[in-house]
Amino acid sequence: MEEVRLLQVEGQLQALARCWLYLAAQLELQGVDPAPLERSMLVADWQGAPYEPHAQRTMRELVEQLTAARENRERQSRYQAT
Structure with a gap:
């Protein structure tokens, strides 16, 4: 039971990290x-x-x-510009 709870917490933390990265990237795209x-x-x-x-x-x-x-977006932008 303890292992299941630990896996749930790990999954929740991973989801929060992904959401944070998405939000931060969107802010960057907005300047x-x-x-x-x-x-x-x-x-x-x-x-x-x-x-x-x-x-x-x-x-x-x-x-x-x-x-x-960010670096990946910049590379894609340079590639598309060529």
Whole structure:
């Protein structure tokens, strides 16, 4: 039963991460500069309370995925322009 609950929580977290990436990408497409958001995500604490190490790693991974998506969109745009 504990394993099922853990899988449910993991799935929920994955869904939230995907939603966040989608929303952040949509903001970028609307012209919002992603740099301030990315910098704020990479700080080691939130209002003086340190992030748990797994949370820090996840934040870095989200920023990396957002960057990869941006680079992919830029490549596609350059390709379509040729």
